[in-house]
Amino acid sequence: MAQSASAVAARRETNATRRPEYGRRPRFRLSTLMSIIGTTPMIVTAIGVFVICIIYSGVLSFTDSRMLPSYNFVGLAQYERLWNTSRWLISVNNIWLFGLLSVGLSMVFGFLLAVFMDQKIRHESLLRSIFLYPFAMSLVVTGLAWRWMLDPGLGIQSAVQGWGFENFRFAPLVNANTAIYGLIVGSIWNSVGVTMAIMLAGLRGIDGEIWKAARVDGIPAWRTYIFIVLPMMKGAVFTAFVLQCVGMVRVYDIVIAMTQGGPGIATQMPAVFVIEHITDRLNVGLGMAAAMMMLVPVVFLLSLLAFVQWRGRVAKEKAL
Amino acid sequence: MTQTIVQPEATAPLDRVLSGPRGPRKQQITMARIGIYGFLIIAALFFLTPLWVMLVTSLKTLPEIREGGNLFYWPREITFEPWVQAWSSACTGRDCRGLxxxxxxxxxxxxxxxxxxxxxxxxxxxxxxxxxxxxxxxxxxxxxxxxxxxxxxxxxxxxxxxxxxxxxxxxxxxxxxxxxxxxxxxxxxxxxxxxxxxxxxxxxxxxxxxxxxxxxxxxxxxxxxxxxxxxxxxxxxxxxxxxxxxxxxxxxxxxxxxxxxxxxxxxxxxxxxxxxxxxxxxxxxxxxxxxxxxxxxxxxxxxxxxxxxx
The missing domain is CATH 1.10.3720.10 (MetI-like)
Incomplete structure (x- = not known):
């Protein structure tokens, strides 16, 4: 007993190296009780929502639940059915295409804008406000605004045709093959500003001496940016990247506002698939199987991150 | 895990956004400068267009929109009726109380x-x-x-x-x-x-x-x-x-x-x-x-x- 108490104390000490005094006492204290009471919502949320709810979703994905939860287990039948459903296969293809293109383009344009903003230009703060304001708007607003602009009869297409360019075609949303690109335009419009702001912060965080050194060596500015500055601001790049990826979760809003998954099922996404199956389509079992599949890449990426960090820590300890 | 996911230093440099540019030194007015401003202005137009289109569309009368007027043009006659309707009488199905x-x-x-x-x-x-x-x-x-x-x-x-x-x-x-x-x-x-x-x-x-x-x-x-x-x-x-x-x-x-x-x-x-x-x-x-x-x-x-x- 005494041994385990000292082990706990030792672990605490490594946990809170800055303040080893607090919480070291193993005996019961009123303030500890207060701390637990005060954080009850956190405990309930962490355990109740992010553990039990996820397990419950997992359990339901092995049942034949329709409208209400049932506990008639059917093994992997829902998963088999899921991967034979064209609606789901299209959803998976779409989220990859949408994710790669909108995150990729947002990163590229965000970086370009940040670099151009960093050229001692005039009216920088005005431009920054202009680039960033769409992020304050909801994706529903974004989607509805762009849907109106991409309207084939009354939107950009007809306006440009009215200027004399009769053959101008720009109405991606009405065509099943191009509708996804319409979504990407809306999504990028909403998110590039944030990427720009984070990248610009990264650029400003870099030591100004780098520029002098690069100039002395006669390296052109664009090469300095790509080969010297970009690797130096990888923290900002990573932050922007993760922010964009987490934002992919919200794709539901923009799909509903712009295409509602159409034309046909051309712009279905996993996020929409799950919600439709637990609401209108009344097939909770299949919906939960799809939800579990959504969790797979998240868990994979987080484990990868944890692994990389663990390796980094081990390497550091070896170096010491 | 949380220690490195949370990057306190990632938030700090954002304040430096406001502390002025640090890029290469200012050049004279060259083609490059014109290119930079051109790019930034086109980008700004891309970001502003939807707001502009929303605004002018909301001030137009329905006939003006439907007879195929240009999406980008300022309304021929300004009406605030759409705003009033959107606020207090637009319909969702049979419920017409607006937003x-x-x-x-x-x-x-x-x-x-x-x-x-x-x-x-x-x-x-x-x-x-x-x-x-x-x-x-x-x-x-x-x-x-x-x-x-x-x-x-x-x-x-x-x-x-x-x-x-x-x-x-x-x-x-x-x-x-x-x-x-x-x-x-x-x-x-x-x-x-x-x-x-x-x-x-x-x-x-x-x-x-x-x-x-x-x-x-x-x-x-x-x-x-x-x-x-x-x-x-x-x-x-x-x-x-x-x-x-x-x-x-x-x-x-x-x-x-x-x-x-x-x-x-x-x-x-x-x-x-x-x-x-x-x-x-x-x-x-x-x-x-x-x-x-x-x-x-x-x-x-x-x-x-x-x-x-x-």
Whole structure:
């Protein structure tokens, strides 16, 4: 007993190296009780929502639940059915295409804008406000605004045709093959500003001496940016990247506002698939199987991150 | 895991956005300069166009739109009728009360959920910084993991749980949902803030015999004003802009503005009143835009805080 108490104390000490005094006492204290009471919502949320709810979703994905939860287990039948459903296969293809293109383009344009903003230009703060304001708007607003602009009869297409360019075609949303690109335009419009702001912060965080050194060596500015500055601001790049990826979760809003998954099922996404199956389509079992599949890449990426960090820590300890 | 996911230094440089350019030295007016301004102006036009189109469309009469006038042109005759209609008489199915009820619902939901979620997160962050009990860090780790979980994974179990408790589709249910999903990032925000305070503050309170709540309300809350401003901005815009939770948890009686906007625009009966739709869209965007323009550089910090999520 005494041994385990000292082990706990030792672990605490490594946990809170800055303040080893607090919480070291193993005996019961009123303030500890207060701390637990005060954080009850956190405990309930962490355990109740992010553990039990996820397990419950997992359990339901092995049942034949329709409208209400049932506990008639059917093994992997829902998963088999899921991967034979064209609606789901299209959803998976779409989220990859949408994710790669909108995150990729947002990163590229965000970086370009940040670099151009960093050229001692005039009216920088005005431009920054202009680039960033769409992020304050909801994706529903974004989607509805762009849907109106991409309207084939009354939107950009007809306006440009009215200027004399009769053959101008720009109405991606009405065509099943191009509708996804319409979504990407809306999504990028909403998110590039944030990427720009984070990248610009990264650029400003870099030591100004780098520029002098690069100039002395006669390296052109664009090469300095790509080969010297970009690797130096990888923290900002990573932050922007993760922010964009987490934002992919919200794709539901923009799909509903712009295409509602159409034309046909051309712009279905996993996020929409799950919600439709637990609401209108009344097939909770299949919906939960799809939800579990959504969790797979998240868990994979987080484990990868944890692994990389663990390796980094081990390497550091070896170096010491 | 949380130690490196949270990058406090990632938030700090954002303040430097405002401290002026550091790029290559200024050149003379050259082709390159013209190219830079050209690119920036085209980009600015891309970002401004939707706002402009929404504005001019909302001021046009329906006949002017439908006879194929140019999308970008200023209206021939300005009418404010669409704005009035969007606010008070636009129809969702047979319910013709405009966006007004949605606005009131959104104000209620946003106000209550912002206060509740921030208060809870502040207590969490405080307890995690100064009163770490056994397994507290494990609980916190799970919570941070929750920041990455797609909402779709946990929504259905939450619906079932709330139905069992008899609160599904009520006002408390939507507030609880916003509190739950705001908690990971807000707790992270407050924990990082409180951990960065000098520990002497806390010790002084302990020496004077203050307990858990006294130290929190007398010492920590007054100290936490700057981080609370960031949290408020984050929650105000986030909750106001929410659509998914509103459709599922709010129920008909508390339908937020974004959901009502979508219903009004997607209603397919009768003639599509594009001008009313655009006025409604702008009305819905007005609150977060006002927050954005009033808060200025704090908004950038709020986003940085959002980035801490990563």
């Amino acid at each position: 007004q009820p949605g606005f009131i619902n959104s104000v209620k939901i946003t106000a209550v959920a912002t206060v509740v979620s921030i208060l809870i997160a502040a207590i969490n962050g405080y307890a995690l910084s100064f009163w770490r009990y056994r397994y507290a860090n494990l609980v916190f780790g799970i919570l941070v993991f929750g920041a990455f979980v797609p909402y779709q994974v946990v929504i259905y179990p939450l619906v079932v749980a709330m139905r069992e408790m008899g609160i599904f589709g009520t006002f408390p249910s939507i507030v609880i949902v916003h509190t739950i999903f705001g908690m990971p990032i807000l707790t992270l925000l407050y924990r990082n803030f409180f951990s960065s305070l000098p520990p002497e503050l806390f010790k002084a309170g302990r020496v004077d015999g203050a307990g858990f709540w006294q130290i929190f309300f007398r010492i920590m809350v007054p100290m936490a004003v700057p981080i609370t401003v960031v949290a408020v901005i984050l929650q105000l815009t986030g909750i106001w802009n929410d659509f998914l939770f509103g459709t599922i948890f709010a129920g008909r009686a508390h339908m937020p503005m974004t959901v009502q906007l979508n219903n009004i625009v997607q209603t397919t009966t009768g003639i599509r009143e594009y001008n009313v739709h655009m006025a409604a869209t702008m009305l819905t965007a007005a609150v977060p835009l006002a927050v954005y323009f009033i808060s200025g550089k704090w908004f950038v910090r709020g986003i940085a805080a959002g980035a801490v999520k990563g």
